[in-house]
Amino acid sequence: MAGSKMKLELSRVVQGRSRLGVLKGLGRTGEHSLEVPGCLLHTHVGTVPHLTQDTLHTLSNLPSVTQVTLSNIAEHQEVLEEFKDGFRKFAGLHDTVLYCSLHDPATPCPTGYTTNKTVSVWGSGGRIELTVAKFMALQKTVQPDWYQSMADGETWQNNTSRKRVRKSVDRTLAHLDECLLVHQKSQELEGVEMFGVVEGGDILEERVRSARETAKRPVAGFCLDGLQTGSMDRALRTQLITAVTKELPEDKPRLLQGVGRPDEVLACVEAGVDLFESFFPFQVTERGCALCFSFDISPDPELAGRAPHAVLGLDEERDTVGETQQNGDFNLDDQTQMTSFEINLKDKSYQDDFRPLVEGCGCYCCKNHQRAYLHHLLVTNELLAGVLLMIHNTAHYHAFFGSLREALANDKLDLLKRRVLRERGRQI
């Protein structure tokens, strides 16, 4: 892409695949950067769920890239067109890089509406059909710093036929070419980066074809679609991603859509992914849970080998929940189920637990409130529960990514994997 400012500077590549570095040159002035592996800041129309500026800014080290989705924004096209000054200003977002994706990773949408020329998103008022023309018109009014091209990723259901998968690859490439044409002619999108989208369902050949073809286009980076949690066997996902990243240029970033669980993040980083969407903390919040998994890789011998404080005495049955993904039918509803990385604060055992959510977590919630209070807020259906949990879960998740980068820098990825999986000998 002519004049692309986005630049991936890798400082390490571990075992030929896991990459550590910085994505530089982000934003209109190119002054922002994002460390990789890293995640974007997931929002609903520019707002981190439940949070206002005050509560959001109790968090330090937030990602410099804010993600918005057309599924939330499309219905406001007319408003944005009248506003004229772009979505960032409309939402009162200052000094952040704006990335616009198509779908909201936290909300699977109905299938069966995609055609050769259109994809659909679901807003609050129902389905909105997008042609490339409309898609690009939206990008021109949103004025993001970076966006993904229009794509057909509807290959995650059980029994998607080979024919359908092939179609998704073909359509996505056609959409990409059309988007590029409009993009290159458009003044409003000058300096804006576009990512191509790699499809291919669960079929290796199609994945490789999609990757090779997309890599031929002048895109700034790649989204990997149709691999979201719940769509396929984990081992298959890793295999496919590994094959895909082999076909992609080393110096362009890879963003994996729809995967957020810590164990899956680790596996996918090892397969060559650089960026993730941070919708997982939101999902955990919505089920009244708090992230508590350990990612501590400090060399302190006292700490090594000790089970994380927060997970002592937990219900053992819950740990098998994480394993349902390995066998049987897959569907995206599994995403709402509790994982072994969190505690369920509605549980009666927290009623008189006066400890913070996670000992040593410096977030606003842990500094000011106790599990008993969170329990009370959840039991009484109080709005503050969502606010406090979102703060904590966001802090914990981003700190995990920080730890991941540190692990890669210091050859401690294995140690981190063990920590995160709580020494249960589980294979990723």
Add this chain to the structure above:
Amino acid sequence: MAATTECGADASTSENMSLKKALSAASPLTLRIVAECPVTKARACDLILPHCAVSAPVFMPVGTQGTLKGITVDQLEGLGCQICLGNTYHLGMRPGPDLIEKASGLHGFMNWKRNLLTDSGGFQMVSLVELSEVTEEGVKFKSPYDGKEILLSPEKSISIQNSLGSDIMMQLDDVVSSTVTGPRVEEAMHRSIRWLDRCIAANKNPDKQNLFAIIQGGLNAELRKACLDEMTQRDVPGFAIGGLSGGEEKNDFWRMVTLSTDHLPRQKPRYLMGVGYAVDLVVCVALGCDMFDCVFPTRTARFGSALVPWGSLQVKHKQYAKDFQPIDPDCQCPTCKRHSRAYLHALFKSDTAAMHHITIHNIAYQLTLMRSVRQSIVEGRFPEFIRTFMKRMFPSPDHYPSWAVDALASVNVTLE
């Protein structure tokens, strides 16, 4: 005695501190009248309470279940709130007084460092619960959570409030709807007096927690007067005017308010319960009230209704979809400084944070209103403030509510 801290009262710090030191040993509440309006019955006061000083007239937001609906305690503090409410009925049910005591009281449980006022649970018992039965003993009702029969007596209510550790506690009163007439009203008034005495006797922490009496008597001047005569003979640190925020005619309402303030001691705060609409606040300050609470501003916020000096704005309505101004261009709250009506309108379709933005704005509106009222009293221009306020709030003098015109006239303020 817990050390008191300044939190925004007008008076100079050193003056306040020495006053606090002198009086804190004697009473957990001191009222200092800073100014009195020469025209109306309004006062501007500093209310020195255990956790900090409160500038009156004051509007107290309601945080029913130990939380102010999606707003953190830091945000609430940032808005300048010095006192807010917790609800004895709700908290007594969940999580219960024992747990809250373990958490170092309601202050510790919700981590609120400033003042708390708890009501007795009386109003909820009657308004929320179908099968409740009032006897001399207390109010018998069925718990909505486990169906068990519970008796809320004056002793039990005070015991819960002692566990909550609020700075101001309300007596358990025999609550009767203001639309009820007949002998029940008189019965309730007399019983409330007896229950006041029982509450006073039951208070385990009179040196840390202030127990307010609640004047009853419905809309009957004689009964109110009788209640006032009796209750003012008790040595309580403050008085609430009760039984007047439920659907009665505004014409009757204001007359009972002014009758009450006429007979309440000057040196003790007057708390008008359940009043929070802007016009009502301004008029009732003129009639001599110092403290107010109401769920309305925070409740209406969650429905997208933003309070403004000229009424209210329904942010969720289509007309605001393309309105790129803030809710109130003159408002300094975090919401208005950053967001437009159009953005909030859009956000309501996607995320709960929209409610929080409006809640913050509405609390800011209420607190700013009271601050302006207080300032105008201190500067001796309250009647002028009232006139400007009414002009802004209503399209024309024809629209002024007649009860407000009458009430203000009764304290020498003539509107156009």
